[in-house]
Amino acid sequence: MNFPSKLIEDAVTEISRLPGIGKKTALRLVLHLLKQNEVNTEALALALTRMRSEIQYCKTCHNISDAEECSICISPRRDASMICVVEDIRDVLAIENTNQFFGKYHVLGGVISPIQGIGPEELKVESLLTRIESGQKDAPINEVILALSATMEGDTTSFYLAKKLKEKGVKVSTIARGIAVGGELEFTDEVTLGRSILTRINYSTT
Amino acid sequence: MNFPSKLIEDAVTEISRLPGIGKKTALRLVLHLLKQNEVNTEALALALTRMRSEIQYCKTCHNISDAEECSICISPRRDASMICVVEDIRDVLAIENTNQFFGKYHVLGGVISPIQGIGPEELKVESLLTRIESGQKDAPINEVILALSATMEGDTTSFYLAKKLKEKGVKVSTIARGIAVGGELEFTDEVTLGRSILTRINYSTT
Numbered sequence: 001m002n003f004p005s006k007l008i009e010d011a012v013t014e015i016s017r018l019p020g021i022g023k024k025t026a027l028r029l030v031l032h033l034l035k036q037n038e039v040n041t042e043a044l045a046l047a048l049t050r051m052r053s054e055i056q057y058c059k060t061c062h063n064i065s066d067a068e069e070c071s072i073c074i075s076p077r078r079d080a081s082m083i084c085v086v087e088d089i090r091d092v093l094a095i096e097n098t099n100q101f102f103g104k105y106h107v108l109g110g111v112i113s114p115i116q117g118i119g120p121e122e123l124k125v126e127s128l129l130t131r132i133e134s135g136q137k138d139a140p141i142n143e144v145i146l147a148l149s150a151t152m153e154g155d156t157t158s159f160y161l162a163k164k165l166k167e168k169g170v171k172v173s174t175i176a177r178g179i180a181v182g183g184e185l186e187f188t189d190e191v192t193l194g195r196s197i198l199t200r201i202n203y204s205t206t
Numbered sequence: 207m208n209f210p211s212k213l214i215e216d217a218v219t220e221i222s223r224l225p226g227i228g229k230k231t232a233l234r235l236v237l238h239l240l241k242q243n244e245v246n247t248e249a250l251a252l253a254l255t256r257m258r259s260e261i262q263y264c265k266t267c268h269n270i271s272d273a274e275e276c277s278i279c280i281s282p283r284r285d286a287s288m289i290c291v292v293e294d295i296r297d298v299l300a301i302e303n304t305n306q307f308f309g310k311y312h313v314l315g316g317v318i319s320p321i322q323g324i325g326p327e328e329l330k331v332e333s334l335l336t337r338i339e340s341g342q343k344d345a346p347i348n349e350v351i352l353a354l355s356a357t358m359e360g361d362t363t364s365f366y367l368a369k370k371l372k373e374k375g376v377k378v379s380t381i382a383r384g385i386a387v388g389g390e391l392e393f394t395d396e397v398t399l400g401r402s403i404l405t406r407i408n409y410s411t412t
Binding site for chain 2: 002003004005006007008010011013014015017018019020021025027028029030031032033034038040041042043044045046047048049050051052053054055063064065066070071072088089090092093096097
């Protein structure tokens with residue numbers, strides 16, 4: 001596309017660097033901003049720069065935070081004996097929205113992926129292990145729940161973590177894989193259905 | 207969604223104000239920016255603010271421009287006797303990409319839409335008429351091509367402009383409506399097909 005203005009071209013180029021946004025969408029967004037009041041664009045730009053420059057990561061769980069420790073980590077109402085290990089902040093938000101987990105989190109910042117060159121060193125694994133070790137003295141951690149994606153990378157990471165965590169003598173569990181609530185057996189893929197039979201839950205124990 | 211950080215929340219809110227971007231997509235974009243280097247976010251924010259504050263509109267055709275007059279209007283290689291009337295800058299880009307039009311443009315900035323409260327006064331109609339009048343002295347304008355969308359609003363605007371322009375004694379035409387190149391008759395809607403028969407082109411005259 002040949003833009004009549006260098007300013008437009010720059011803005012389109014920058015916006016189209018974002019994932020899932022092509023040149024056409026970027027141009028649509030730029031034209032939308034031009035129709036809006038100038039303060040709207042300023043507010044957007046300021047929010048982005050402030051977010052990027054002032055953001056902090058919780059020193060305990062590596063979740064995104066406005067302070068040194070995140071609101072979940074400092075909350076006295078959260079059960080410190082349970083840690084849920086997740087891939088990134090989006091998973092924290094998803095689990096928080098369920099209102100079913102009242103422990104604390106540990107954000108890995110990714111999953112092990114040899115293809116993308118991500119090994120355990122690139123993730124917050126070491127910090128998780130030291131967190132459990134230091135926790136053993138004053139506030140012992142009873143259980144670590146691995147809540148990673150049911151992908152090859154997620155499973156690899158879960159397996160790796162489970163091995164490391166068992167060495168520390170902590171109970172390790174993983175979120176259940178099975179058919180979705182409301183899902184019909186007929187339309188569930190074979191692997192999921194097979195797994196849900198293998199990992200069936202005994203009615204008498206629940 | 208309950209965000210762990212006010213900064214993230216602000217950024218997500220601002221991004222999700224953009225058309226077609228919801229909270230989930232906005233969060234995905236924010237997390238992408240956080241993974242990138244800080245300079246990328248700064249470049250994006252700067253491009254947006256500069257674009258919004260420094261952009262100019264061509265005083266002749268109202269196209270977006272970096273100077274007082276746009277590159278098309280000042281170009282001596284463009285035919286000043288033909289003016290193509292379009293809705294907005296995206297249409298200018300689309301027509302430029304066809305490499306079939308070598309005249310000049312006039313950007314209306316919208317189409318007449320009583321429902322949205324947009325009348326001819328909100329558009330650059332008056333400026334088009336004065337442009338044709340003043341052009342009659344030194345560089346006469348022979349033809350005005352109306353290239354508006356084939357929607358109710360677009361047709362209303364075309365009809366209104368055609369009436370006004372004929373009073374000025376200028377030839378008015380509109381882009382052809384018909385089946386798309388490569389389109390099959392079978393799958394063309396009836397209205398378009400019907401129109402394409404009514405406005406058929408005589409082979410002997412072309």
